[in-house]
Amino acid sequence: MIYLDHNATTPIAPPVLEAMLPFLREQYGNASSRHDLGTVARRAVEQAREQVAAAVGVQPGQVVFTSGGTEANNLIVKGAAATRPPAQIVVSGIEHPCVLEPALQLRRQGWTVAEVGVDAEGVVRADTLAAALRVPTGIVSVMLANNETGAIQPVAALAEHARGAKAVMHTDAVQAFGKIPVRFADLNVQAMSLSSHKVYGPKGAGALIVDKRLDLQPLLAGGGHERGMRSGTENVAAIVGFGAAAELAMLVLDAERERLAPLQARLEAGLSQRGGRIFGAGAPRLANTTYFAFPDVEGETLVIQLDGAGFATASGAACSSHHSGPSRVLLAMGVEAALAGRAVRISLGRANDAAQIDTFLAALDEVLGRLQRLAAIAA
Ligand code: PLP
Secondary structure, X not given: OEEOEOOOOOOOOHHHHHHHHHHHOOOOOOOOOXXXXXXXXXXXXXXXXXXXXXXXXXXXXXXEEEOOHHHHXXXXXXXXXXXXXXXXXXXXXXXXXXXXXXXXXXXXXXXEEEEEOOOOOOOOOHHHHHHHOOOOEEEEEOOOEOOOOOEEOOHHHHHHHHHHOOOXXXXXXXXXXXOEOOOHHHHOOOEEEEEHHHOOOOOOOEEEEEOOOOOOXXXXXXXXXXXXXXXXXXXXXXXHHHHHHHHXXXXXXXXXXXXXXXXXXXXXXXXXXXXXEEOOOOOOXXXXXXXXXXXXXXXXXXXXXXXXXXXXXXXXXXXXXXXXXXXXXXXXXXXOHHHHOOEEEEEOOOOOOHHHHHHHHHHHHHHHHHHHHHHHHHO
């Protein structure tokens, strides 16, 4: 099988697994315990905190470990709302459900939700956000890179407007981290979400990076772990893996971007030659992500056929949760519903190479040919 779905998740990098193994075997201490085993676990968690902090240019004390991107996004949305009087929360129309859903839940506490649109390339424009901010706003959340299109958002410019409106500015950097340089200070945000399993670390670990002055109510109350921001015995092995993965991601970032850009170009040239339409092609984009559709082929059908041919890809509908129907992201970009339902995503990663792109395109020819023959028989 050739894996082309790295925005869904990535395999654990071998050095990351090696770093984790002792904490799944003999180093099983509770990081809060005072004995030796506890101290070893505590040191490992703090080393991971330093590694994650260094990867995004913050102090270790700004890293709150969570169970992943979903929890980090819930923590900022609900946690910031709980310490402020109800107002408007502004999210972009292309946010992951784990930002959008907690925002919608805030309506029960008297908040209103504004979803700001994107342009035809899938990018939030600063003037669109500025218009939404005419209403008193407590929180703004716009992702750094979109999981479906890979479109990179002008977060620093958007943050300028949010700060002008005295709103807390958050960015979900889950898909950007490890694929483009992500510096917390440069983004001008007060909080930022990260996830381990998108950067060749284990599932079930992530972080909310916070400005220390940010007033936030924790989601989980209890023993006061993570400086009171996230109670619960630390998942030491997963946190260690996240730290190692973050460090490794920074080491290979530039080389991977340079290596992936021509692969993306090769793939997209091949798709275009076959009549495929590439979404968000005009936006600044992640070098690993290609989102496309063939006008006559259902996205799900293509993904299933490609799976049968040995290629793991994703259909637009499956890019997030179990929501089916046309991609919300493409609809927000103004793509017509029929074409949006045909979207397929390929997201490349460390193990992919040019030969695999060529093999994929050859397999695609076979699949498209077969589907055309079937359609001709059915007609
Ligand atoms: N945010 C974005 C943009 C994502 O793509 C994902 C995962 O698909 C998440 C958040 C959720 O992260 P996690 O799987 O760690 O909960």
